[in-house]
Amino acid sequence: MIAEIRKIVVQIDAIHHEMGRTIEPATRRAVAMAVIANPYAGRFSDNLDSLTTIGEELGGLLGAKCVEALGIKPEQAQSYGKAAIVGEAGELEHAAALLHPKMGATLRQAVSRGAALVPSAKKMGGLGTAIDVPLGHKEAAFVRSHFDAIEARISDAPRANEIVVAIAVTDSGRPLPRVGGLQAHEIKGQDGLR
C-alpha cells in the first residue's frame, strides 16, 4: 500500500425511532474515513497517478471497514457514496484523482457488486471540516428510498498537507421513506439507473 495513513475513523449511525415511529430493524449507515498524506501538497503536478493508486487502495480498505463494522455480508450492502476533503496545501483536483478513476472498482468488490454510479462530494477544508457524503442505491441510482447522505468529519484533520477520504455504506434506506419513485423491489439492475 502506498497510502501513508495517519488515522482511520469508522462510525455506525443506527436509527431506532424517527418521528415517534419504531424503525425495526434499525436503519444503519456506516462511514469509514482515512487521513492520508497528500503526496502533491504544496506544488503543482500534472500527473496525479499516486493519488489515483491511493484511491484504488482506499476504495477496498474503507469499503471493507464499513461492511465489517455493519457486521453484514458484502452482498447485504444496499447503498454507497464517497467523498474527500483536501487540506489547504492541496487542490480540489487531488480529490478528483482519489475518487474518480479507480476507487469505484475496489469499493464495488468490497460490497460484492454495484451497477450504479457511486455518488460523490469533494471540497477543500481545514481541521474539523465536515462533508456530507451522498448515498445512492448501489444497483440502481434512481431508487428514491435510498437517496440520503451522512456527514463525515474528523476533529483533527485534514492538516494542510493531508486529505480526508470517506466511504459510506448502508444496509438500508432512509428510516421512513414515503415519497414514491422507484422502489428497491422494482430494480431491473441492468443499466445502473433503474
Add this chain to the structure above:
Amino acid sequence: MITIRRILTHVEDTFHEFGPAPAKPLRRGAIAAILTNPFAGRFVPDIAPFMEELKPVGLMLAQKLISGLQCAAADVQGYGKAAIVGAAGELEHGALWHAPGGYGMREALGWKGAAAQDGRARPGNALAIVPSTKKVAGPGATIDVPLTHLNASYVRSHLDAIEVRIPGAPTAHEVAYILVMSLGPRIHERLGGLRVDEINRWDGQR
C-alpha cells in the same frame, strides 16, 4: 420509559502523529445514545428515579462500545463519559448520566468481577472515577470528552480527550448520553508523571 432514537458508534485508529509510527496504533472509541428527554420543556423537581431506568442503558452502551472496539474488556485502558442535553432540557438532565453511565461502564470493565469480591484491588477493576463533561447544546454540537486511566486518575500518559459530535442530534427534546474508551496512552506520550506500572495504592487515583 426510555426511548432510544439513535445510537452512534465511533472507532478510530491513529497510526502516527508526527515522529515515528508507534509499534501499535492507538485505538479509541465513543458511543452515543440519543434518547427522548422525559423532562424536556418544564421544570420537574424529582428526576433522580430516572437514574435507575438508565442503568441498563449504561451497561448496554459499554458492552456495545467494547464490541465495536473489537477488544476484550481487559484491553480497555482509559475511559470517560459525557452528556449533551437538547435545548428544551436543563443541565441537570445531563447529570443523570453520572451514576448509570459511570457504574455501568465500570461494571462492563470488571469492577464487579472476582477482584471486587475478594476486596483486593488490582488491575482491571476500573477503580478510577470516570471523568466527564456535559453541556446544553443544539444538534451537531461537539463535546470534548475527557479520558483518564481506568485504575488511577493520576496516570499522566493516559490523560487525554476525544471529541464527539452527532450530526442532527440532540434535538430540543432529546438528550445524548455518551461513553468513551481508549486502548492505550497518548501517541508519543513523554511527559513523565505517574506511570501505569507504578500504580500502587489502588485507590482509584494512584
